[in-house]
Amino acid sequence: MATDLKDHGTDHNANAAERVESFAETALKLGGKSEDEARRTGAIDMADDQVEQLFAAQYQTINSPAHRAVWDRGVPTDEFLSTPPKTSPEVQKVMDDSIAVVRRHKQAGTLHNEEGKTREEVLQELAAVGYWGLLVGEEYGGSDCSFSSFAAFLARMATLDGTIAGLASIHGCIGAVDPVKTFGNAAQKQEFLPGLADGSxxxxxxxxxxxxxxxxxxxxxxxxxxxxxxxxxxxxxxxxxxxxxxxxxxxxxxxxxxxxxxxxxxxxxxxxxxxxxxxxxxxxxxxxxxxxxxxxxxxxxxxxTPTRGDGLTIAYHGLNLGRVALCANAAGTMRQMMADMIPWAHFRVTYSEPIAQRELVQRRLGEMAGLIVGCDALVAWCSDLLDRGYRGEMECIIAKIFGSEALKHAAVELYMKTHGGRSFLHGHAFGDNVHDFLAPCIYEGEGEMLGMAFFKSLVKHHGKTYFEPVGKALAAAGIQRPNPLNPMHAMKLAPVAMPYLKWLIGRKLMWGAAPRLPAMPTNLREHAEYASRKLTATALEIDGAMQKFQLKLADRQCRMAELSGRCQDLITILCASMYAARQEDEVVRASADLLCQKLRQKLTGARPSNKYFKQITTLGAQIADGAFPGLDEIPAGEIQQPYEREAE
CATH class of the missing domain: 2.40.110.10 (Butyryl-CoA Dehydrogenase, subunit A, domain 2)
Incomplete structure (x- = not known):
């Protein structure tokens, strides 16, 4: 994985430097928060700043695609295109052998021990084929796999077993591998990485x-x-x-x-x-x-001992890898659900017809396909950004939130409701794993809290550039309620307010040019153009909230969460439409189109049209007939409590 990180030596000078307040701490103090709350929040914000400094300037948050999509004068659509990962034959062999180990144990019923946990023998067999060393460098006995290849592979592993896919993420992304690989000195890497690579x-x-x-x-x-x-x-x-x-x-x-x-x-x-x-x-x-x-x-x-920052800096660094891995795991798990839904939909007969022919079931299959493709798109995009050296904080948060919410929705609204009461039988994937399907909404950061972190990253530079100077000037002048008609107020604020007024006027007068997009199918291009237009317009909407609430914005969690969610949905539309346009499979393209339509309905409050229902049920019928790619590799679960069907 290309990192473009600056040197991580053992220089403690940065840690010993005089303490400087972060943007968040300053804003909270100016907003009247207690010294303790401001200091604590500032410590988290400072850790975030220190992680930021680990990356070259062009790869920091303000130059990331998600940030630029809102604040630039035009959406950098080329930064939303991901390069398909290239996997070497050696790495591919490790992946294929790992899949074979898990498939064999799953078919033999030997994945779990008497406590219901993954058996130690399975973990050791995976170690023997190199599973645990995929993200470790070759000089330490690993495979030095790119993160793009690793994330795509996790989605494949999750179609067999989400826990084993998750263990690879825990070990390689948020476990000891990333901290040692990124922040360890030469002696620490030599001491720890070989054992982490070989699974011992x-x-x-x-x-x-x-x-x-x-x-x-x-x-x-x-x-x-x-x-x-x-x-x-x-x-x-x-x-x-x-x-x-x-x-x-x-x-x-x-x-x-x-x-x-x-x-x-x-x-x-x-x-x-x-x-x-x-x-x-x-x-x-x-x-x-x-x-x-x-x-x-x-x-x-x-x-x-990182050159900059402290333990929180180290913790924050690996979280983005884990968030993308979570989304990949969700994609694979939903494929497993889909593969399990189809045989049941053909077996289950109501009123003399298999439920595979019912619109509600077809809609569920079509909707699940859209969620899977959305996860695939975000995983491909985010992992590619990380490989190219981007920090990817905002983008990885989008992937985590979308993946976890998609998995929750798919499990409860699509998978469970299609299987009905059999979902709660012992041995059914839903009943046995429902908490695992819900847990991603909490783990790697609870969704709405992460959404506010996304919003903070989105507004931080704008606030620090234009709003913080005004706040400091008001505090210095002892002005609590500024009145622009008061000559004294105007005189005090003019020097710091002028840059903001210049930005505001320029933004309102900005001419909205059509985004530069590659060749795309018409329906997907329309989604990409819509998302680009709305993202550009979002800057003024966010700025308006910052104007209205000013230093009290930190207390307006509901408004922050709503604005954050809108931005995330628009970026997901742009990412999914551009990803699908580069796929040859028409079912994948149709799935992305319907996902984008669904997200646009959410954003606008529009009701689904008859055309939408026809499209999604047609897609669902195709999927019921086996049209979704890759399902043939996934073993379906048994039909539980089967019954004799009437002769046709």
Whole structure:
């Protein structure tokens, strides 16, 4: 994966520099928030800024496609085209062999142990074929797979088993692999990456605590230097893929600041290390546990020391990989649902007709196809951006939110309702895995909270450039309610307000040129043009909200979430239409067209037309006859509680 990251040495000068307030901290203080809330929010914002500085300027957020789509004078449509991944024969063999391992165990009924968890023997067989080393460099025994190839492969693996696909993401994206690969020094890479690559040290990332979820400033786990070791005390919660003997990236406080230690857990629990076990419905096929450290010693050499930032910087870096992986997993899981729906739709007869011939079932199949193609498009786009060196924060948030909401909707509204009461039988994929279908809405960041993070990234530069100077000038002059008709107010504000007025007038007078698009089918081009026009117009709508609420905007969570959602939907329309235009399969193109229509109905409040219903039921009928690509590779589940059908 091309990173274009600046050097990650062990220089501590940046950490020792005098503390500077972030944009968020300044804005909250000017808006009257408490010192504690402003400081805590500012710490998160500062970590985000420090991650930003790891990337070359052209790949930072303000130059990302999603940001430019709103604030540039024209949408950079060429940046919404993804390059299909090129997978070497060696990497392809690892992928194919991994699929063969999982397929064999699934057919034999040997994937899970007596606790219902993925069997250790399966994990070791995957290790033997190179599964865990896909994202590790060849010099450390891995395959050095591009992230684009890896993400596409996860979607394929998820058609067989979403848990095993998820374990690859936990290990390679948000586990110890990315922190060591990106922030480790030469000695740390040599010490840890070979074991992470060959699967002898599977990994996880220990960030969440009982009191620290979205508020990462509430961390309490500490590490105190004692000779050549750090002594760790504290508790972690909801840590996936943790069993004795594994490797974790541990986020803890060192001298009051977040830091990350690479911790090799003992092979057995002891007085210094215990696992906290609890019942949890989600992620039922892997081990999700708490960890309790009591004077647990970790070699001081295991501390990761980024040139810029701290432990939160390290944590934030890997999250984008995990968010794209989540969307890929959703795409594969929904394919598995679709493959399971079709045999049942042909078997189940109501009023002398198979339900595959009923419009409601056809609509569900057509709608699921659109959600799958939407996920495929976002995964291809985001992973390509990451490979090219972009930070991809905003784009990966879109993928995570769309993928998780699509999976939830597909599971409950399409999959469950088609199978009816049989969905709740033991052994049915819905009943056995429903919490896994819902959990992505929470994991990797709860959807609406992430949507507000997307909005913050979207408005940050605009606010810092135009609104922060005005806020500071008002505070300095002691003006609480500015009145432009007051000569004194006007005089105080003129120097800082003029750049903003110039931007505002220029934007309102901007001539809306048609976006530059490649050759596309007419229906998909119309969607891309619509999204481009609306994205350009969104700048003034967002600016209007910033004008109206000013420094109180941070408290208007509902408005931020609504504006964020609109931007995300428009970007999804643009991405899906341009992705589908480059696909040769007409079913994929039709699926993307119908997804775009559905999103536009949501944005405009328009009711579905008769033409739309005809298109989506026609597509559903084609899918029921096996037209959706790739379904023939997916083993369908058994029809449960079958019955004798009347002779035709």
């Amino acid at each position: 040290r599977l990994s996880a990332f220990a960030l969440t605590e009982p009191c620290a979820g979205s508020d990462l400033t509430a961390l309490r786990t500490t590490a105190v230097l004692d000779g050549d070791d750090y002594v760790v005390n504290g508790e972690k919660l909801f840590i996936s893929n943790v069993v004795p003997g594994r490797t974790i990236g541990l986020v803890c406080l060192i001298d009051g600041k977040p830091a990350v230690l690479v911790v090799e857990l003992p092979t057995e629990e002891n007085e210094n290390f215990q696992l906290k076990k609890y019942g949890i419905h989600a992620l039922s096929r892997l081990y999700n546990r708490g960890i309790i450290f009591n004077s647990f010693r970790v070699p001081a050499r295991n501390l990761l």
